[in-house]
Each structure stands twice: as C-alpha cells, then as structure tokens.
Amino acid sequence: MGRPPCCDKIGIKKGPWTPEEDIILVSYIQEHGPGNWRAVPTNTGLLRCSKSCRLRWTNYLRPGIKRGNFTDQEEKMIIHLQALLGNRWAAIASYLRQRTDNDIKNYWNTHLKKKVKKLQLAAAGCSEDNSQYRDELASASSQQISRGQWERRLQTDIHMAKQALCAALSPDKASILSELKPANGFISYTKPAVQAPAYASSTENIAKLLKGWTRNAQKSASSNSGVTDQNSINNNVNHIAGAESASSEETPSKVASNSTAIELSEAFESLFGFESFDSSNSTDLSQSVTPESSAFQDYESKQLLLDPSAGADDDQMPQLSLLEKWLFDDQGGKDYLNDLKLDDHEDTDMF
DNA sequence: AACGGCTTCAACCGCCCGGAA
DNA sequence: TTTCCGGGCGGTTGAAGCCGT
Structure with missing residues (x-):
C-alpha cells in the first residue's frame, strides 16, 4: 500500500511567501481547519510542500500571534x-x-x-550598570535554585488550579458546568472578547502584507503575473474578516463561562509569579501557561475554525478537554513535573 | 551616494517520534 | 513486529534591511 510522499520536490516553490499564497492558505484553513497538512498543497493548488504550509501557518498566519516588540x-x-x-x-x-x-x-x-x-x-565584576x-x-x-523554585511553584499552582477546577465542577456548580459546556461538549475557557482580536490579528497580518505588497506590486507589477487581481484578494480578505467577526459573536455559553474562567485563570496566573503578559488578556486562560492548555486551545481554535457552531452531537465528543484531563490526572501532572525535574534541590523557603 | 559589515527573521533542513498500515 | 509517513522540533541559512564609514 504505502502513502504517497509528503511532497514530490518537483515543482515545489521555496522562499518567501506571497500575500496571494497567504490568502489561499488562510482561506483554506478558515474552511477546513489546521491539520492534515499533506492535503493542503493538493487542495489549494499551492506549490508548497506541506511542511512549508504548516510552518507558514503556525509561525506567521495563525490567529493570536503577536509579533515583534518583546516586553x-x-x-x-x-x-x-x-x-x-x-x-x-x-x-x-x-x-x-x-x-x-x-x-x-x-x-x-x-x-x-x-x-x-x-x-x-x-555579574562577574564588570562595572557596567545592568x-x-x-x-x-x-x-x-543559578539553576539549582531556580529549578527547585519553579518546580515547587508549579506543584503548588497546579494544586491551586485543580482546586479551582474542582470547585468549578462541584455539584453545587453543576449549573455553571452545564453552561460552561458549549454544544460541542468542550468547556470553553476562552473569553469571547479575546477570540475576535485573535482572529483579527490574522487578518491584520494579511492586511499589512497586502499593504506592503500593493506598494511593491506597483514597482514590480510585471514581475509577478499571478498576483494582479487585487480586488479579488481584497474581497477574499474581507470575506475572511467577515467570517472572523461572525465567529466572535458572544454565545450564552461563552458569556456564562467568564466568571469561572477568571477564577481558574487566577490560579494559573500565579503559576509563574506574574500575570498574563498582555494586560489586555490578563484574565484569558487561553493565554495561560501549560503545554496541555496549549493543545487544548489549538483544538478549540480548530473547532472554531472548522465551524463555530459545530459539535452539536455531544455523544460523539469527548466530555473532558485535554486541560481538564490533565488537571484530573495526577499521573499526568507528575509526568509533567518529572519532565521539568532536571536535578535535585534543597531550597525550601519558596512558600 | 556607495560600499561593506552587521543584524534580523522568515523559511528551510534534517532528525525524531508516534501512529497507521 | 516492521515499515512508512505525517507532524513536530531545533538548528541553520540566506535575503533583506540597517548602520557606520
């Protein structure tokens, strides 16, 4: 049997992506969601290998990416x-x-x-003022100390997060739970207000590209025969922006999730001793801190991309998100901590 | 203005891992 | 169990822009 290769290397384009390619890729992912990268070049007609598409998406086009100006x-x-x-x-x-x-x-x-x-x-003794x-x-x-401190903080904060989650999921909060659960069976921790700018940022990226590209295109219009239909591209961007704003509409379940999301996020926020890095998202648990929550968010993002109203069939969907599973699964937490546990430590005064 | 060195960062390369066949 | 492939990751490259001379 055997699957066809990822890309046949023949006719594969390399180098910088054009705005047109970006739009094609974004449009496709808007419709089908990220994943199954192998199918992307085939289905979009992009002369790029699947890896290139994935990288372009994850490193540049993906919603919610902040670029430059590290705080x-x-x-x-x-x-x-x-x-x-x-x-x-x-x-x-x-x-x-x-x-x-x-x-x-x-x-x-x-x-x-x-x-x-x-x-x-x-630090070694130079007089320079740093x-x-x-x-x-x-x-x-001083890694011996910091690792130990980090681990202890992680343990404590994971415990806090679990407590917060247990409180949120306890029987007397069953009504909250039911409201938390969107139609697809996943609890949404994401504040609705955050989704819109996240998607918008993707549009902004493309808009910026187009802005620059329009100028460049005037310079080198003849050099790129495939990118002359600016109107169609603008329409495409408008279409994407429209879809994004539609997906940002507040649903009752999302609104209901805010208070509990904030409660949970407070526990997570303490994970590294300071609050969310972007004050505008300071209570957004989706900006939070764990690889697991990252995976969760990716999934949620995918669901939203695929179909904001998707997943009405609860029976076919998992009842716990990855984050919940992780929080409930002690072993998983231990494994995670073991990953972080790089050496022994003696410090005891962190908490 | 021209040149050369330096810096930045998007993109590629190659390896690894997990899952499917 | 083995093989193959997709996806993920870290390292590296090179084009473009910046800056000093």
Missing part, C-alpha cells in the same frame, strides 16, 4: 525558561501563548543570548 516580562520569562528548559523552544513558546517557537528562538539568538552573556560578564537585568540573570543562571 520586559516576556524577555524575563524567556530568560527564565531558557535557563530552566534549555533550547526547548516549543516548550518555552507554550508558556508565551502569543509567541511562536520560531519567534522566541530568533529573539533569543539575536537579542537575549548576547544580553545574558553581557550580564554574565557584568541593574535592570542583574537580578534576572542571577535567578536565571
């Missing part, structure tokens, strides 16, 4: 996480929901690596 908190977070996890960029990215692993990796390589090196020199990051460096570089 101090994000910087500190990355420094901490890099010290803790090493170059596991995907793991680090899962704690910074608006950043991609590629973005973080690039930022580390171009900015933070130098900065940390510089600060290590400073007080802003000196403490940061000290905690990040």
Whole structure:
C-alpha cells in the first residue's frame, strides 16, 4: 500500500511567501481547519510542500500571534525558561501563548543570548550598570535554585488550579458546568472578547502584507503575473474578516463561562509569579501557561475554525478537554513535573 | 551616494517520534 | 513486529534591511 510522499520536490516553490499564497492558505484553513497538512498543497493548488504550509501557518498566519516588540516580562520569562528548559523552544513558546517557537528562538539568538552573556560578564565584576537585568540573570543562571523554585511553584499552582477546577465542577456548580459546556461538549475557557482580536490579528497580518505588497506590486507589477487581481484578494480578505467577526459573536455559553474562567485563570496566573503578559488578556486562560492548555486551545481554535457552531452531537465528543484531563490526572501532572525535574534541590523557603 | 559589515527573521533542513498500515 | 509517513522540533541559512564609514 504505502502513502504517497509528503511532497514530490518537483515543482515545489521555496522562499518567501506571497500575500496571494497567504490568502489561499488562510482561506483554506478558515474552511477546513489546521491539520492534515499533506492535503493542503493538493487542495489549494499551492506549490508548497506541506511542511512549508504548516510552518507558514503556525509561525506567521495563525490567529493570536503577536509579533515583534518583546516586553520586559516576556524577555524575563524567556530568560527564565531558557535557563530552566534549555533550547526547548516549543516548550518555552507554550508558556508565551502569543509567541511562536520560531519567534522566541530568533529573539533569543539575536537579542537575549548576547544580553545574558553581557550580564554574565557584568555579574562577574564588570562595572557596567545592568541593574535592570542583574537580578534576572542571577535567578536565571543559578539553576539549582531556580529549578527547585519553579518546580515547587508549579506543584503548588497546579494544586491551586485543580482546586479551582474542582470547585468549578462541584455539584453545587453543576449549573455553571452545564453552561460552561458549549454544544460541542468542550468547556470553553476562552473569553469571547479575546477570540475576535485573535482572529483579527490574522487578518491584520494579511492586511499589512497586502499593504506592503500593493506598494511593491506597483514597482514590480510585471514581475509577478499571478498576483494582479487585487480586488479579488481584497474581497477574499474581507470575506475572511467577515467570517472572523461572525465567529466572535458572544454565545450564552461563552458569556456564562467568564466568571469561572477568571477564577481558574487566577490560579494559573500565579503559576509563574506574574500575570498574563498582555494586560489586555490578563484574565484569558487561553493565554495561560501549560503545554496541555496549549493543545487544548489549538483544538478549540480548530473547532472554531472548522465551524463555530459545530459539535452539536455531544455523544460523539469527548466530555473532558485535554486541560481538564490533565488537571484530573495526577499521573499526568507528575509526568509533567518529572519532565521539568532536571536535578535535585534543597531550597525550601519558596512558600 | 556607495560600499561593506552587521543584524534580523522568515523559511528551510534534517532528525525524531508516534501512529497507521 | 516492521515499515512508512505525517507532524513536530531545533538548528541553520540566506535575503533583506540597517548602520557606520
């Protein structure tokens, strides 16, 4: 039998993506959802390999991506996480929901690596005034302490999160639970107000591209014969934007979920000692901190992309989200902690 | 204005892992 | 059990932009 290869390498285009390709890809994912990347080039006619499509989506077009201008908190977070996890960029990215692993990796390589090196020199006795990051460096570089502290905080905060979830799911909150559960059987922790900007950011990305592209196209109109129909593309973008705004409509279940989502997010927010990195999303659990919740959000995002009203058939859908399963599954939590447990530690005074 | 070195970051490459056949 | 493939990940590359001379 055997499946056909991922891409036949013949006629596969490489290099920068054009706005037209972006729109085709976004339109396709808008309709079918992310995943099954192998089918994307075939179904869209894009002369790209499936990997390239996936990367373009995950690193650039995916909704909710924040680009450039890393905040101090994000910087500190990355420094901490890099010290803790090493170059596991995907793991680090899962704690910074608006950043991609590629973005973080690039930022580390171009900015933070130098900065940390510089600060290590400073900490070693140079007179240069780097007080802003000196403490940061000290905690990040003293890994024996920080790892232990992190682990303890994780354990405590996971416990807090579990308590919050148990409280939310306890019988006397059954009504909340039932309201929490959207038609597809998944509990939505996502504040509805957040979805719209998330999708919008994708549109904005493309709009920005188009803006630049329009200018470039005037310069080199003859060089690219396949991208002359600006109106159709604009229409396409408008169509996408329209679909996005439609998907952002507040549903009763989502509105009902807000209070519990906030309650849960407070537990999660403490996970790393400071609040959500984007103040506009400070209570958005979907911006929260675990790889598991990341997976959950990806799934939820997919569901929304596929069909905002999808999943009316409860019987065919899992009753617990990945996040819930993780929170309820002690072993899973232990495994996760074991992953983080890089060495023994003696510190005891964190809590 | 022209040139060369430096920096940034999107995209590619190659490896690995898990699941399906 | 083995093989194959899709997807994910980290490392690397190279084009484009920036900056100093």
